[in-house]
Amino acid sequence: MTAAENPEGAAEAAHRPQGRPYRNVGNARAVSMLGVGMVIGAVIGAGVAILVAPDSGSGTRRKISRRMRKLRGDPGVWTKLGRQLRRAAAAKRKAMAVEAKRKEIVARTASIETPG
Numbered sequence: 001m002t003a004a005e006n007p008e009g010a011a012e013a014a015h016r017p018q019g020r021p022y023r024n025v026g027n028a029r030a031v032s033m034l035g036v037g038m039v040i041g042a043v044i045g046a047g048v049a050i051l052v053a054p055d056s057g058s059g060t061r062r063k064i065s066r067r068m069r070k071l072r073g074d075p076g077v078w079t080k081l082g083r084q085l086r087r088a089a090a091a092k093r094k095a096m097a098v099e100a101k102r103k104e105i106v107a108r109t110a111s112i113e114t115p116g
Contacts, residue, residue: 053060 055063
């Protein structure tokens with residue numbers, strides 16, 4: 001049968017995938033070596049990137065964080081408010097702990113001074 005007689009069948013035959021599916025690969029070692037090669041390549045690439053970086057590590061981190069903030073947009077008042085509230089809560093916890101310690105010391109000295 002020719003393509004003129006069955007145009008749909010000819011189109012289907014032309015689009016048939018070539019090669020074998022992954023699950024039928026006989027040499028699993030070759031596939032694992034590909035994975036190992038990708039990992040080694042990533043490590044070498046990261047090492048070269050660190051060596052040729054124009055800034056120090058802290059400078060690069062600072063640039064990356066600035067770019068991320070730009071991409072995300074301004075943190076806004078809610079983020080700033082949350083940060084301030086966390087700081088205020090930490091300061092309050094510390095003040096309460098100091099006050100509790102002070103009261104404990106006063107109670108101890110009072111019990112020592114008053115004869116029972």
